Amino acid sequence: MSTLTRTDGSAQHTVAQSLVLDRLHKTYTSRGKTSFEAVKGIELSIEPGEMVALLGPSGCGKTTTLRLVAGLETVTDGDIRIGATSVADLPPAKRNVGVGFESYALYPPLSVRQNLRYGLRARKVRDADQRVDTLAARLEMTELLDHRPADLSSGQKQRVALARALIRNPPVLLLDEPLSHLDAAQRQRVRRELKVLQREFGYTTIVVTHDQLEALSLADRIAVMDGGVIQQFGTPDEIFDDPANRFVADFVGEPNINLVDGVVQRSGGKTFVRVGDAGMLPVTATGVADGRAVTVGLRPQDCHTGVGAEQPALEGEVRVYENLLEFGQATVDVPGVDEPVVVQTPADERLAGGDVLRFAADAGQVYLFDDDSGERLR
Numbered sequence: 001m002s003t004l005t006r007t008d009g010s011a012q013h014t015v016a017q018s019l020v021l022d023r024l025h026k027t028y029t030s031r032g033k034t035s036f037e038a039v040k041g042i043e044l045s046i047e048p049g050e051m052v053a054l055l056g057p058s059g060c061g062k063t064t065t066l067r068l069v070a071g072l073e074t075v076t077d078g079d080i081r082i083g084a085t086s087v088a089d090l091p092p093a094k095r096n097v098g099v100g101f102e103s104y105a106l107y108p109p110l111s112v113r114q115n116l117r118y119g120l121r122a123r124k125v126r127d128a129d130q131r132v133d134t135l136a137a138r139l140e141m142t143e144l145l146d147h148r149p150a151d152l153s154s155g156q157k158q159r160v161a162l163a164r165a166l167i168r169n170p171p172v173l174l175l176d177e178p179l180s181h182l183d184a185a186q187r188q189r190v191r192r193e194l195k196v197l198q199r200e201f202g203y204t205t206i207v208v209t210h211d212q213l214e215a216l217s218l219a220d221r222i223a224v225m226d227g228g229v230i231q232q233f234g235t236p237d238e239i240f241d242d243p244a245n246r247f248v249a250d251f252v253g254e255p256n257i258n259l260v261d262g263v264v265q266r267s268g269g270k271t272f273v274r275v276g277d278a279g280m281l282p283v284t285a286t287g288v289a290d291g292r293a294v295t296v297g298l299r300p301q302d303c304h305t306g307v308g309a310e311q312p313a314l315e316g317e318v319r320v321y322e323n324l325l326e327f328g329q330a331t332v333d334v335p336g337v338d339e340p341v342v343v344q345t346p347a348d349e350r351l352a353g354g355d356v357l358r359f360a361a362d363a364g365q366v367y368l369f370d371d372d373s374g375e376r377l378r
């Protein structure tokens, strides 16, 4: 392995490595017969020291992908490279990756301190105790060091598993839902510390999560997965502002994007989409044929009110208005649209059920998708 290490005070730093998943496939077979293709040709090129979140719904293949990189599952096809080295056929211990999996067993007879020292002892690290103490303090688990794993709560076990993944400063770090059992306040603090540690030591990291806030706050780039396939790989802003398809637009964003039927209409050299009986919104998608039926994506956050009667817009009666302090949220029945449309409104514009609301969005923020495939139309 081409990993370079240097000793710097009490901590051993690792020179960051790239991680490449090259057309990675995994088919599970059961008793040699029924097979299930959980990962279908994933391509990911992760920069040295970069943190990537694998984000997707339950069963989309996130954990399988991570287990393939860790060497806990055999690769059906494709390759995994750390730096210039192919690791797809190496046993887990030879891959030099730190693994923080929820189910990853701690050694029951050993205390937490002994568990953390375990990996270091093999490497003859003289300042092992100091490293354990420093890391434990940073992950808010000093008081756990003398306990045995059986005495810990699930949130405490999770911090120990994270510490065990980090203690050796591995060039590649793989984390599966690392913060899911922590309470809200601790999750925020440990998340920040994890990010600081990752920056400090330059771990090339994949973190699996189904929590988009966690993905947005931790990751440099996000790979959105569904059905064993990466649907989009990009920065949080790219994923949010320029979704590749309907699945990504729908999965990322809180509150959910509005998805309604529409028909493309050209007039006066401009392109619009007609929505419901009388609604019209500007779009940038110039490559879509006039009269084509499409699915329109409109984020509540992208809607603006105070739209003049002469401007293209949607209009409807407010069914429910929620005052969320820093903004409001109106659920609007737009004539001819099946589902009510959710609109975020400014805090200084309080509404009530029964009010009529006229709203629109900038052309660049009205997304069009193919009705069948869900692909973005541009």
Ligand SMILES: Nc1ncnc2c1ncn2[C@@H]1O[C@H](COP(=O)(O)OP(=O)(O)OP(=O)(O)O)[C@@H](O)[C@H]1O
Binding pocket: 028, 029, 036, 038, 056, 057, 058, 059, 060, 061, 062, 063, 064, 065, 210
């Ligand atoms: N050992 C196995 N044998 C057969 N099928 C499996 C096996 N492990 C996972 N699967 C299937 O592969 C698919 C992907 O599972 P995976 O655990 O990777 O999903 P995930 O995205 O991590 O989901 P979750 O968030 O629920 O953990 C699922 O349909 C799962 O049932």
